Amino acid sequence: MPLFRPGRRAACLAAALACAGPAQVLALEAFPARPVTLIVPNPPGGSNDVFARAIGKRLGDALGQPVVVDNKAGAGGSVGAGLAARAQPDGYTLLFVSSTYTTNAAIQTGLPFDPVHAFTPVAMVAKGPMILTVNNDLPAKTPQELLALAKSQPGKLNYASSxxxxxxxxxxxxxxxVAGVQMTHVPYKGMAPAINDLIGGHIQVLIASGPSILPTVKAGKVRALGVTSATPSAVAPGLAPLAATGAPGYESGLWWGILAPAGTPAPVVARLNTEINRILGQDEIKDLLLREGAEPDPKTADAFGAQLRGDIEQWRRIAQQANIKAE
Known part of the structure; x- marks a missing residue:
């Protein structure tokens, strides 16, 4: 599908060229004329890296130029994000991010970039629920029973985080x-020790991603009660949304997407968004995402931007209310 209706494309391109700087003119005239770099601000091997490489390979095929994945890990992702923010806004440098980008933005100070204004949203890639799980010895077989237990013992149930x-x-x-209960937070250095202590009964509750916790659920070592998404998810068939089981209006989850430096020309963003959304319709990509606990979530660039800003605002509000600060 063309980005512009016949007759309008030339006029829109001419107007964009008239307002663009030299780097943007080149991008608009012949994008892409050279390889595109996709920065992943995480080490190789995690979901961000896996998704970026799968999307990048197919995006390169669609664009006719390679998309080179460049892992720039460090400082919770801010090293890679800072590099991307300082890159030329011409479409040749992109940044692969996840929902962690928004939680970091909510609590980290002194970032080398403005998490709201330093980037232009390009495309949402995927979303995935998290799973509410409990220790097998806890006398709660449903979310409603868990909430009733928590209400009867304010602050006595411990929940883990990574x-x-x-x-x-x-x-x-x-x-x-949202549910009106009090539980005590026990932070861990990573998900593996948190899961081990959930199995051992040292903590009673854990919300975690599908890939990190579902193997333990399937092995019968912990019990899954529900999903954090607003609707049922293919990632965890048979589990109901927590919003429908005692926490009305509750929704949370994981997502992955692609950003570009602020000022990247709109026609370049539109081209990238269109190609990425097409890629997300491929069965091979759908299968890969599902294996990694996610589902395709194609959106317009504007819709992705609205979600990103909304998440940052929400987490900042909660961080202030709960006095959550970066360690």
Missing amino acids: GVGSINHFATHQYAQ
Whole structure:
């Protein structure tokens, strides 16, 4: 499908060229004329890296130029994001981000970029629910029973997270807040020790991503009660949304998307958005995402931007209310 209706494309391109700087003129005239760099601000091997490489390979095929994935890990993702923010806004440098970008933006100070204004949203790639799980010995077989137990023992149930200010810390705090219960937060340095202590009964509750916790659920070592998404998810068939089981209006989850430096020409963003959304319709990509606990979530660039800004505002509000600060 063309980006512009016949007759309008030339006029829109001419207007854009008239207002653009030299780098933008080149981008608009022949994008892409050289390889595109997709910065992943995380080490190789995680979901961000896996998704970026799968999308990048197919995006390169669609554009006729390679998309080179460049892992720039460090400082919770701010090293890679800072590099991308300082790049020329010509479409040749992109940044692959996840929902962690918004939680970091909510609690980290002194970032080398403005998390709201330094980037132009390009495309949402995927979304995935998190799973509410409990220790097998806890006498709660449903979310309603868990909430009733928590209400009868304010503050006595412990919930784990992979660290202060992590997405599952925010998600569990938000869940307790919406449901009107009090639980005690126990932060861990990573998900593996948190899961081990959930199995051992040292903590009672954990909200975690599908890939990190579902193997333990399937092995019968912990019990899954529900999903954090607003609707049922193919990632965890048979589990109901927590919003429908005692926490009305609650929704949280993981997402992945692509940003570009602020000022990237709109026609370039539109081209990238169109191609990425087409890629998300491919069965091979759908299968890969599902194996990694996610589902395609194609959106317009504007819709993705609205979600990103909304998440940052929400997490900042919760961080202020709960005094959640980066360690």
